[in-house]
Amino acid sequence: MTETSPAAPPPAKPRGFFAALEIDTRLIGMIGAFVVICLIFNFLTDGRFMTPRNIFNLTIQTASVAIMATGMVFVIVTRHIDLSVGSLLATCSAMMAMTQTLVTPEWLGLGLNHPATMPIAILVGVLTGLVIGAFHGWLIGYLAIPAFIVTLGGFLVWRNVAWHLTDGQTIGPLDENFQLFGGINGTLGETWSWVVAALAVLGAFYAIFQSRRNRVLHEFPVKPLWAEFVLGGVATAAIVGLVAVLNAYEIPTARLERLFEARGETMPEGLVQGYGLPISVLLLLLIAFIMTLIARRTRLGRYIFATGGNPEAAELAGINTRLLTVKIFAIMGVLCAISAVVASSRQTFHSNDIGTLDELRVIAAAVIGGTALSGGMGTIYGAILGALIMQSLQSGMAMVGVDAPYQNIVVGIVLVFAVFVDILYRRRTGDKT
The missing domain is CATH 1.10.3470 (ABC transporter involved in vitamin B12 uptake, BtuC)
Structure with missing residues (x-):
């Protein structure tokens, strides 16, 4: 047998x-x-x-x-x-x-x-x-x-x-x-904050995948797939939500003008920027x-x-x-x-x-x-x-x-x-x- x-x-x-x-x-x-x-x-x-x-x-x-x-x-x-x-x-x-x-x-x-x-x-x-x-x-x-x-x-x-x-x-x-x-x-500014958020989301799913893979390799019980996706979804919502809120905090116009002047540039009319991730x-x-x-x-x-x-x-x-x-x-x-x-x-x-x-x-x-x-x-x-x-x-x-x-x-x-x-x-x- x-x-x-x-x-x-x-x-x-x-x-x-x-x-x-x-x-x-x-x-x-x-x-x-x-x-x-x-x-x-x-x-x-x-x-x-x-x-x-x-x-x-x-x-x-x-x-x-x-x-x-x-x-x-x-x-x-x-x-x-x-x-x-x-x-x-x-x-x-x-x-x-x-x-x-x-x-x-x-x-x-x-x-x-x-x-x-x-x-x-x-x-x-x-x-x-x-x-x-x-x-x-x-x-x-x-x-x-x-x-x-x-x-x-x-x-x-x-x-x-x-x-x-x-x-x-x-x-x-x-x-x-x-x-x-x-x-x-x-701060990172809006664009780089979203880049970091994307990397963090990928990192979260990779960590979940690695954890499941290690459990399989060592023959431990694994979570249902829906549970893994729920955890990934929660992590994604938390990361994206935080970055969205931080990006929504706008830099005051006067400060933004000073930043452009320090770089020797002229700020475009009506420009609005958020601080992003500190x-x-x-x-x-x-x-x-x-x-x-x-x-x-x-x-x-x-x-x-x-x-x-x-x-x-x-x-x-x-x-x-x-x-x-x-x-x-x-x-x-x-x-x-x-x-x-x-x-x-x-x-x-x-x-x-x-x-x-x-x-x-x-x-x-x-x-x-x-x-x-x-x-x-x-x-x-x-x-x-x-x-x-x-x-x-x-x-x-x-x-x-x-x-x-x-x-x-x-x-x-x-x-x-x-x-x-x-x-x-x-x-x-x-x-x-």
Whole structure:
């Protein structure tokens, strides 16, 4: 009797709509909460909250915290915490600001707005974040000092190092090329935004195809084809919708005229152009893609989640958890530097209060996004959505006229409630992670 093997595993037995899509119910809950928040504030502001202008501002305000939140996922997954990210952002920002206003013009003779000024400044900032982050990781991993204490010390140290570097002064204006990462001063425009949208849609369908192909190769159950197309359709609608809204935010005529004059051209009569996708948001999307790739497709990602799930078992399995800790905090430091680029370029100058309370916003974004404080579980997209929810709350309350202290009270309540809901969810699903 000859043995035969099926060419592909059969689809799973018929299930409910959401079960067939295999979407995390917490993700659905977060998306639902975000939609409700938008609808409530849109009603309270007489339709101003969901205008293209406000959505544009919301995306660029979210970018800095969301970038750091992607790194905080790795930190919390491995059962650590980082309270120093806001202060580290300030130090990186100060280093880049001094590079642009002192080092390149006076030491290197390049001058502000020289083509080399921006890359040199960013390199200095990234190296600063990398070294400080790796140093934190070394103290935690090799000297066994609790992460809470190390980063609490960093919270105090690096904020004041930033103050010392600038003598407590506001440093600016920053390099014009550097300011392209800030949002309003750097966008792709309508045409290139649609090009990026098309590439993103193709990437989404390719990822769905590859996931299905891998399941078939490993003889795992696959989703129904209609479920794959539904997921692709949802991704397409989200991408196209976002780009359409951002393109709908028109550049003021006076600003458009100045842009044409700067190029030595005359603006055509009646020309209307939209801002399009901000470079800072594109940077966030690229970082999210890279961090998700690390988490799901690399040995480092597997080690991170294995260590978070059971540190003792990870060590017995041969994982160098001490070196892993250094790598995680080094990644966190680099992301703080990139966030410093976005935050300071959006302001067009470095200020002493840059990054203040960002450590709390970043931790809250990761936790609201479903990262378990007990370790072993978390997603990059969840952290970004958590950051977007928090920024929507703060932006909406500011538009309604709620004072800053009350905004922080609401955010604190939302954070505690999100953790409580997450605990109930894990109890209900039997997840003890």
